[in-house]
Amino acid sequence: MGDNAIIKIKHLRKDFGTRTVLKDINFDVKSGEVVAIIGSSGSGKSTLLRCVNLLEKPTSGEILYHGADIVTGQIGLAELRTKVGMVFQQFNLFSNLSVLDNCVIGQMKVLKRNREESEKMAKEYLTKVGMERFINAKPHQLSGGQKQRVAIARALAMEPEILLFDEPTSALDPEMVGEVLKVMKDLAESGLTMLVVTHEMGFAHDVANRVVFMDQGVIVEDDIPEVIFDTPKHNRTREFLSRMLNK
Numbered sequence: 316m317g318d319n320a321i322i323k324i325k326h327l328r329k330d331f332g333t334r335t336v337l338k339d340i341n342f343d344v345k346s347g348e349v350v351a352i353i354g355s356s357g358s359g360k361s362t363l364l365r366c367v368n369l370l371e372k373p374t375s376g377e378i379l380y381h382g383a384d385i386v387t388g389q390i391g392l393a394e395l396r397t398k399v400g401m402v403f404q405q406f407n408l409f410s411n412l413s414v415l416d417n418c419v420i421g422q423m424k425v426l427k428r429n430r431e432e433s434e435k436m437a438k439e440y441l442t443k444v445g446m447e448r449f450i451n452a453k454p455h456q457l458s459g460g461q462k463q464r465v466a467i468a469r470a471l472a473m474e475p476e477i478l479l480f481d482e483p484t485s486a487l488d489p490e491m492v493g494e495v496l497k498v499m500k501d502l503a504e505s506g507l508t509m510l511v512v513t514h515e516m517g518f519a520h521d522v523a524n525r526v527v528f529m530d531q532g533v534i535v536e537d538d539i540p541e542v543i544f545d546t547p548k549h550n551r552t553r554e555f556l557s558r559m560l561n562k
Contacts, residue, residue, distance in 0.1 A: 402463070415450040477509070526544075544556065
């Protein structure tokens with residue numbers, strides 16, 4: 316375990332009332348890694364992701380960002396969320412703002428960048444995701460795939476050190492999934508550190524360096540894609556994959 320772990324999770328537990336949804340979760344994300352988290356609905360994978368930037372407060376355990384425990388507030392929430400970006404299933408764009416302004420507002424408000432610099436960054440990342448032609452459009456004029464690409468550009472414009480993706484393609488029509496996965500693949504190849512909760516087994520297999528399989532609130536298996544997909548050690552992993560891959 317080198318010290319290049321950006322995120323280190325130790326003995327994480329999360330309860331909702333009397334229900335324990337995460338039990339003794341331990342894992343690291345190192346700089347430059349693309350980690351895919353897979354598992355059935357209700358396995359705890361989205362809750363785990365939401366704990367990493369404190370959208371959910373863990374019941375117990377530690378989440379260290381470069382050694383500082385975010386659970387006890389050793390790093391401020393605003394600072395944490397600039398370093399740990401997030402892309403949501405439902406895009407969460409401001410419907411009354413243009414594409415450009417959606418990508419500018421966070422930079423100005425949170426990072427205190429001036430308008431000119433914020434626009435320059437926004438345009439750079441909108442170009443990266445192939446949305447530069449739409450800078451004046453409003454979200455309602457865009458397809459789901461286009462909205463998600465804008466949401467990715469918005470997250471990138473904050474220049475996070477790691478980007479969390481919470482099922483970024485599950486709200487999309489099937490024909491739009493590919494364009495978003497392509498952007499994510501390009502980002503992975505550019506060296507961005509990514510933690511991705513996904514139902515897209517092709518992405519997990521082809522793009523991730525590591526795949527974490529969760530079931531019933533625990534990490535069952537955490538390995539390279541070849542092992543998880545070709546020679547999984549656990550029955551639960553095998554059963555899940557045979558269901559997913561034989562759809």
